[in-house]
Amino acid sequence: MSCRRQVSFLLVPLAVALVACGSGSDTTTLNVSAAASLTNAFGEVEAAFEQAHPDVDVVLNFASSSDLVTQIVEGAPVDVFASADTKNMEKISAAGLVVGNPSVFATNSLRIIVAPGNPLGITGLGDLARPGLVYVTCDPNVPIGRYAQEVLDAAGVVVSPASFEENVKGVVAKVMAGEADAGIVYTTDVLAAGDGADGVDIPEEFNVSASYPIAVLESSTHSEIAGSFVEFVSSDAGMAILGRFGFGTP
């Protein structure tokens, strides 16, 4: 008796765990890891792709490209990777984790993000060095952090950042919350911020054009569907969605 009790004491939690983990659906899950700056655009790409492929459930995972690379290298089950720069994509293609050659599907430029109405009257890069102005950026290993540094170097502006955020959305959030006065982010981020923030243009001669490469990963268990997702992103329909969010065509 007591032995049987003990067995059930052992087995019941196990059974509960197994039931809780099991999934009953027969749709294919496609895991897409995308750069944080693609958050809004890929949200719509997901909806459009799922409409065309009702049996596919696209699961989006957003973080800084460098973060995503770490996850992929550590064996995260990812089918498609979209990076905000070629450098991070090269890291995993050099490791032999990519199927074929990554293709560039979008471009992005940079703008200065400021509080709505630009209360501090920031007109250009030079103002970012103003004493007392709170400027935030990203770690130089994050694509936007490196791009921002390139832009400032090109313009010969030396800034003292108040914080190195973990991804571009962190910079946007700090400016929208009023904690920071300005930051350099993607054009698309200023657009996505809507009324929450304003943008100041960066002159063409200092600006950089960020290339967004996309690739199917070697570890993908649904490489065919992954391939059609990549095709969809680069198709006219995909480009139209990306264009609406401020991305340029390569």
Added chain:
Amino acid sequence: MSRQRGRRKAPIAIVIWAALAITFFSLPFIGILVRAPWSDLPDVVTDEAVRRALWLSLRTSLIASLFAGVLGVPLAWVLARIDFPGRRVVRAVATLSMVLPPVVGGVALFTSFGRRGIFGQYLDDWFGIRLPFSTAGVIVAQTFVAMPFLVLAVESAFRQLDLRYEEAAATLGARPFFVFRRVTLPSVRPALVAGFVLAWARALGEFGATITFAGNLPGRTQTMPLATYLALESQPERALLLSLVMIGISFAVLLGLRERWLTTALPEVRA
């Protein structure tokens, strides 16, 4: 019959589950221990950036746990001893930050104490105090998430204290605060130590509220957890070693604690 009267046999099912539990706790650490590039450890530990993050972490977490003690012990006493309407609500508020996702704590902090926060704007206008992106902000974030650990540990000790010693002291003419300082506090010392250490450990590991509220600037707000997380983006090996340093410090403290401080956060009640 005799078996029941003798030393009790451990139920095998419980022992098996306990073994599973300890396996679950140990496996992740084994991963770090095996994968960490140990030969680089001296370089990383002496690295200027790491030393700054480590020093900042130790400093801020100690100050935060001191604040937690100075503010938390009186709060714990009030919660344990004074019966007032809304006490349950006050206790829930006092421990809310313990169960919140730390990022939510960070958001709560900057909407209140941020530069544009409902209180923070006055801190800035009147005193020129800006908590975001400052070391003080790190301490505020750490105190906010760590204090409940101390409050809970100490409150339960206050609650179970034998009141007769305090009554005796009062009968002998001791003033209430003297009784609190010389009789009450010493009798809950194990709980105080346990609460302090738990609060300190929580403060040392604080990540979400810190990066949300205080940002990430080396030397000023970049604590060890933040440095570890950012290292993961570019130099995963380095992140492993930083994790190792954190694990080493926390493990040493837990080992060094006398067992009774952790297991009996209750005072000895002599009947």
